[in-house]
Amino acid sequence: xxxxxxxxxxxxxxxxxxxxxxxxxxxxxxxxxxxxxxxxxxxxxxxxxxxxxxxxxxxxxxxxxxxxxxxxxxxxxxxxxxxxxxxxxxxxxxxxxxxxxxxxxxxxxxxxxxxxxxxxxxxxxxxxxxxxxxxxxxxxxxxxxxxxxxxxxxxxxxxxxxxxxxxxxxxxxxxxxxxxxxxxxxxxxxxxxxxxxxxxxxxxxxxxxxxxxxxxxxxxxxxxxxxxxxxxxxxxxxxxxxxxxxxxxxxxxxxxxxxxxxxxxxxxxxxxxxxxxxxxxxxxxxxxxxxxxxxxxxxxxxxxxxxxxxxxxxxxxxxxxxxxxxxxxxxxxxxxxxxxxxxxxxxxxxxxxxxxxxxxxxxxxxxxxxxxxxxxxxxxxxxxxxxxxxxxxxxxxxxxxxxxxxxxxxxxxxxxxxxxxxxxxxxxxxxxxxxx
Amino acid sequence: xxxxxxxxxxxxxxxxxxxxxxxxxxxxxxxxxxxxxxxxxxxxxxxxxxxxxxxxxxxxxxxxxxxxxxxxxxxxxxxxxxxxxxxxxxxxxxxxxxxxxxxxxxxxxxxxxxxxxxxxxxxxxxxxxxxxxxxxxxxxxxxxxxxxxxxxxxxxxxxxxxxxxxxxxxxxxxxxxxxxxxxxxxxxxxxxxxxxxxxxxxxxxxxxxxxxxxxxxxxxxxxxxxxxxxxxxxxxxxxxxxxxxxxxxxxxxxxxxxxxxxxxxxxxxxxxxxxxxxxxxxxxxxxxxxxxxxxxxxxxxxxxxxxxxxxxxxxxxxxxxxxxxxxxxxx
Amino acid sequence: xxxxxxxxxxxxxxxxxxxxxxxxxxxxxxxxxxxxxxxxxxxxxxxxxxxxxxxxxxxxxxxxxxxxxxxxxxxxxxxxxxxxxxxxxxxxxxxxxxxxxxxxxxxxxxxxxxxxxxxxxxxxxxxxxxxxxxxxxxxxxxxxxxxxxxxxxxxxxxxxxxxxx
Ligand code: NA
Ligand code: NA
Numbered sequence: 001x002x003x004x005x006x007x008x009x010x011x012x013x014x015x016x017x018x019x020x021x022x023x024x025x026x027x028x029x030x031x032x033x034x035x036x037x038x039x040x041x042x043x044x045x046x047x048x049x050x051x052x053x054x055x056x057x058x059x060x061x062x063x064x065x066x067x068x069x070x071x072x073x074x075x076x077x078x079x080x081x082x083x084x085x086x087x088x089x090x091x092x093x094x095x096x097x098x099x100x101x102x103x104x105x106x107x108x109x110x111x112x113x114x115x116x117x118x119x120x121x122x123x124x125x126x127x128x129x130x131x132x133x134x135x136x137x138x139x140x141x142x143x144x145x146x147x148x149x150x151x152x153x154x155x156x157x158x159x160x161x162x163x164x165x166x167x168x169x170x171x172x173x174x175x176x177x178x179x180x181x182x183x184x185x186x187x188x189x190x191x192x193x194x195x196x197x198x199x200x201x202x203x204x205x206x207x208x209x210x211x212x213x214x215x216x217x218x219x220x221x222x223x224x225x226x227x228x229x230x231x232x233x234x235x236x237x238x239x240x241x242x243x244x245x246x247x248x249x250x251x252x253x254x255x256x257x258x259x260x261x262x263x264x265x266x267x268x269x270x271x272x273x274x275x276x277x278x279x280x281x282x283x284x285x286x287x288x289x290x291x292x293x294x295x296x297x298x299x300x301x302x303x304x305x306x307x308x309x310x311x312x313x314x315x316x317x318x319x320x321x322x323x324x325x326x327x328x329x330x331x332x333x334x335x336x337x338x339x340x341x342x343x344x345x346x347x348x349x350x351x352x353x354x355x356x357x358x359x360x361x362x363x364x365x366x367x368x369x370x371x372x373x374x375x376x377x378x379x380x381x382x383x384x385x386x387x388x389x390x391x392x393x394x395x396x397x398x399x400x401x402x403x404x405x406x407x408x409x410x411x412x413x414x415x416x417x418x419x420x421x422x423x424x425x426x427x428x429x430x431x432x433x434x435x436x
Numbered sequence: 437x438x439x440x441x442x443x444x445x446x447x448x449x450x451x452x453x454x455x456x457x458x459x460x461x462x463x464x465x466x467x468x469x470x471x472x473x474x475x476x477x478x479x480x481x482x483x484x485x486x487x488x489x490x491x492x493x494x495x496x497x498x499x500x501x502x503x504x505x506x507x508x509x510x511x512x513x514x515x516x517x518x519x520x521x522x523x524x525x526x527x528x529x530x531x532x533x534x535x536x537x538x539x540x541x542x543x544x545x546x547x548x549x550x551x552x553x554x555x556x557x558x559x560x561x562x563x564x565x566x567x568x569x570x571x572x573x574x575x576x577x578x579x580x581x582x583x584x585x586x587x588x589x590x591x592x593x594x595x596x597x598x599x600x601x602x603x604x605x606x607x608x609x610x611x612x613x614x615x616x617x618x619x620x621x622x623x624x625x626x627x628x629x630x631x632x633x634x635x636x637x638x639x640x641x642x643x644x645x646x647x648x649x650x651x652x653x654x655x656x657x658x659x660x661x662x663x664x665x666x667x668x669x670x671x672x673x674x675x676x677x678x679x680x681x682x683x684x685x686x687x688x689x690x691x692x693x694x695x696x697x698x699x700x701x702x703x704x705x706x707x708x709x710x711x712x713x714x715x716x717x718x719x720x721x722x723x724x725x726x727x728x729x730x731x732x733x734x735x736x737x738x739x740x741x742x743x744x745x746x747x748x749x750x751x752x753x754x755x756x757x758x759x760x761x762x763x764x765x766x767x
Numbered sequence: 768x769x770x771x772x773x774x775x776x777x778x779x780x781x782x783x784x785x786x787x788x789x790x791x792x793x794x795x796x797x798x799x800x801x802x803x804x805x806x807x808x809x810x811x812x813x814x815x816x817x818x819x820x821x822x823x824x825x826x827x828x829x830x831x832x833x834x835x836x837x838x839x840x841x842x843x844x845x846x847x848x849x850x851x852x853x854x855x856x857x858x859x860x861x862x863x864x865x866x867x868x869x870x871x872x873x874x875x876x877x878x879x880x881x882x883x884x885x886x887x888x889x890x891x892x893x894x895x896x897x898x899x900x901x902x903x904x905x906x907x908x909x910x911x912x913x914x915x916x917x918x919x920x921x922x923x924x925x926x927x928x929x930x931x932x
Binding site: 019020021022023024025026027028031032049050052053056057060061062063065066069070073245246249250253254256257274275277278279280281282283284285286287288289290291383389392393396399400401 | 784785787788789791792794795796798799801802806815818819820822823825826827828829830832833836837838839840841842843844845846847857858860861864865868871872875876879901902905
């Protein structure tokens with residue numbers, strides 16, 4: 001790598017770090033740092049700023065991103081209709097006695113959203129609006145709650161539908177059908193591991209998740225019947241997707257329509273309330289999108305600088321034993337995932353990494369799943385974790401420190417899971433083999 | 437470093453393995469490097485990591501990159517003439533030019549009509565190598581044996597003129613973002629896609645749409661013009677020494693022929709790969725069906741000429757010349 | 768700065784964002800209509816083209832309000848502990864950067880919009896939607912962010928020089 005470029009890269013990172021600490025909005029930090037970087041390399045102000053408006057246009061006019069505001073809106077309206085409260089009442093009465101029960105229910109609901117959308121940010125945003133107030137109502141620890149929501153949001157990438165896995169399939173020239181089923185078992189295991197982790201923590205420290213009383217069977221049944229509308233919404237969204245009625249993007253708009261319909265039937269929404277929710281949604285969306293725009297610009301700068309290629313070259317030429325190489329990959333991808341969104345990471349690194357992973361005899365389908373898990377982990381790693389900040393965007397009163405520390409236990413679970421996948425690749429490969 | 441050495445930055449919106457705009461682009465870069473004894477180097481960032489569909493014009497116009505494989509088909513409102521003609525398949529003429537000739541015709545029109553160059557000049561761009569795409573075919577989730585079978589099926593569509601062509605195949609054009617096309621095919625939201633064999637194979641669409649139907653009696657007909665071109669920032673070009681300019685021009689001219697040959701191979705190979713991967717035989721349109729389809733569909737070349745005239749471009753003249761050139765190349 | 772100007776900025780930010788919310792609701796309804804017609808066997812072409820432009824406009828109509836109500840996403844570790852002058856200067860600085868960023872975005876978008884309008888350019892697709900629409904919407908939205916962020920900067924600097932509290 002050109003030493004001059006390396007110098008520029010270090011300057012850019014230093015400026016970025018300084019601005020971040022100075023509490024400049026994260027999206028602005030990333031956009032400004034990358035613009036300075038482009039300027040230092042090209043020496044042209046015009047070239048350095050040329051992508052600002054086109055990237056802004058690209059993000060805000062791109063239909064797959066429409067899922068984010070739609071899900072936020074759906075969460076807001078669903079909460080105001082009372083169906084969210086009904087859902088959590090049911091969960092509380094059913095599993096409130098279990099340690100961490102309501103948080104585990106939240107984790108499962110996130111997996112449900114993961115089956116509707118491929119966007120972690122949208123699942124995190126929806127669950128942030130829906131579940132966080134409820135977990136607070138039941139006096140669950142804020143760290144635990146925030147961690148559960150930000151971490152469970154990542155299921156969206158690994159449970160189909162998943163644009164990220166589709167994109168990996170195209171870049172790696174692997175069967176997309178196999179990749180999509182390959183995500184199911186690891187995704188399911190992650191749900192179980194997260195749940196167990198919360199259960200154990202709540203057992204050890206009951207104050208994290210105050211246990212509820214036992215409810216009479218009748219009351220539990222009644223509460224669960226009352227929770228049906230929300231489950232019906234999720235079932236409708238997933239069913240419509242599988243039946244070819246709508247695409248994931250459209251499903252999010254369909255979801256808003258369904259909760260609105262429920263609200264109208266229950267006479268619990270007003271026109272004024274809906275308009276207010278629309279405005280509220282846009283305030284949050286604009287905050288999140290500024291972050292996305294910055295992140296994409298920063299990814300473009302990293303691609304431009306050639307640093308990823310240089311680092312990959314170093315890792316590959318070190319000729320490491322497989323397990324050490326795997327550990328290096330974990331560090332490398334988590335760092336990348338810290339700044340970039342999934343598509344840029346795959347476009348930048350997969351073509352470079354694939355040949356070496358194949359030499360090591362790693363199955364490309366397995367590698368794809370491991371990669372997505374790594375990208376997910378990156379999305380909840382500071383300093384720049386898109387999921388962390390998305391949750392911050394929908395729940396502005398929660399300090400970022402709380403969200404970050406709340407994610408740590410989930411983060412550790414994921415790292416452990418990665419080594420499990422390394423030791424037993426069959427976890428990933430069993431379903432794709434059955435399919436073919 | 438040598439006295440007269442230059443490194444050019446490049447960007448490509450699709451993965452490096454895409455032959456039309458990736459493999460050929462790299463080959464062009466390699467040949468320029470070889471011809472200049474390594475004095476010119478071109479570093480290309482693929483996969484949309486640096487520039488994507490919506491920003492690759494801004495990236496090259498501003499000089500953030502020096503070269504790009506640019507897709508005028510995505511900018512029909514800014515690159516009017518090219519944008520229109522890349523969205524049309526000529527099924528009306530008795531014969532159409534081969535893929536090898538499309539690039540040459542594209543370059544020829546560029547040199548003859550100022551409007552082409554003006555559109556590039558306005559964005560500080562210089563067109564170097566037109567890159568033809570392999571011809572569009574139909575791939576469906578369910579078997580198709582003839583045109584009647586397609587009736588009422590939902591087919592992914594995009595652009596200004598494709599929907600018209602598709603409607604007259606009897607299908608219902610549907611818009612689905614390309615990133616969601618695979619899922620839409622697998623869930624049955626759409627039944628078919630209309631795209632090129634190499635795009636089907638590299639995007640794995642055949643996993644969910646394994647029945648390929650060629651809208652032609654032998655080979656499918658290609659797009660009227662090349663959907664992509666290798667382009668260079670004009671300032672970056674002007675900064676090159678005269679010797680280097682000549683190398684870039686010479687290699688670019690040679691690449692027009694090479695690109696045509698490579699894309700012909702890609703078309704045939706992709707169809708063979710699709711046949712092997714799906715185990716389904718590729719079905720062609722019957723003579724009768726083809727005759728029906730072309731006579732039922734309004735002539736979009738004439739339509740484009742008319743549309744361009746309305747927008748103040750010499751559409752009629754360009755289309756007439758286009759047809760002349762095609763006739764020259766097919767004789 | 769006069770209160771008059773300040774309250775105009777408040778009203779513009781809030782009103783635009785409210786309109787952005789309406790645009791979002793409208794695009795939700797349009798997508799549902801699209802789904803409905805497609806599943807009834809008569810698909811509408813071009814709804815998604817309109818929706819993507821509406822979505823772009825809605826976002827840019829809202830950036831100003833997001834800043835005005837203090838919902839920018841930032842790392843609050845240090846800022847949370849600041850009071851008085853240090854907090855003023857930090858806030859002035861980040862608002863100035865935001866202001867500069869959106870000034871650039873808005874400026875370029877305005878140039879593109881005027882160009883596109885003059886040359887009659889349109890977006891890809893069946894409907895030939897004029898490109899000037901999204902670009903000018905972005906320019907307008909960018910301009911509003913510049914106003915709101917400039918106000919934040921100026922007020923914080925004024926308080927820095929002459930702390931009222
Ligand atoms: Na998903
Ligand atoms: Na991160």
